[in-house]
Amino acid sequence: MAWNEILNHEPAFERFQRSIERNRLANTYLFVGPPGIGKRTFALKLAQSLLCESNINSPLMPCNQCPGCQQVVAATHPDLILVSRPAKKSIIPLEALIGDKDHRRQEGLCHAIGLKPFRGGRKIAIIDDADYLNQEGANSLLKTLEEPPPMSLLILIGTSEQRQLSTIVSRSQIVRFDPLSQSQVLEILTSKSIIENDAIPLSDLANASAGSLSTAVLLSDSDCFEFRRRLFQQLATKDPGQNDFAKTIIGFAESAGKENSLRRDRLILAADFAITFYRQWILTITRAQVDPDRVDPYLVSLTQEAFGDSSDDVNQTLDQIGRCIERCCDMQQQVRSNAGFANVVETWIRELGWISRGSKTPVA
């Protein structure tokens, strides 16, 4: 993949170009932005550029031909260390960072990044899913963050700065990535045949993607697409608790499969959908000018219908919406810490109702 295929991330590209030209590349970067927008692809491309063996004159132009370039693409480069959350785990295991109990600090990312480079002139480690580093994992990285080995580069990838532990944020250079536009998502969906079924038109998927390719892929499952619309409709009533809607959400999570991790991911997705809804509510009542390529026309008309002519005090409503968004983030945190899902969802939905109806105190 060439850099020009990495859509929408020119600011990050230019930033790295400047840093490399001035020989001021930092040792630790934290990439943040919504999932499915190309942060990992960007990190790998950067790694390929730095490990390329024949791009001496143009540092961000990997040749794609040399052994170094090819080994990065095949994920076999001896100087590139890749760590991510295993599919069925709720955290990044400590073993991946500092080795198992019998080999503490003799294996894992922190050990490997301190070794002498084999062929690339530097060691590069990429931690995907940094949102899933727990305190113990983050602490195990401290020594590497405090005293980075010479010629080493560590890139952590997460969805937001707020989701990272302060020990990481304070020791990293933050690089923010914006969502793609819907036409960029559509362009990728059309050209790459990523979606295997044709239950939902690609343009509808792109419109509903919030600029995230991975969200578009999830929504290609028509149950998921339909659930998103039902959730929006329910939130638009300001009384999401009615008709036992919490049970619908739990059912949506359970239909992902028996694994807790799959169910958890679906609940986090449901809260992400709710946040998308609340953000659009804000845009609607403040009559904000927005790029039509970055909002879902379905959601625009739904919120317009529900709240467009509201006589409620705008500032008070904005305060309520802000609290609803915070409540969604809390819910995601609870789900991540594996609290009892049913209870978490029921309380979440009940409280969203209280807040969006403007209740000062919880009512039964």
Ligand SMILES: [Zn+2]
């Ligand atoms: Zn090369």
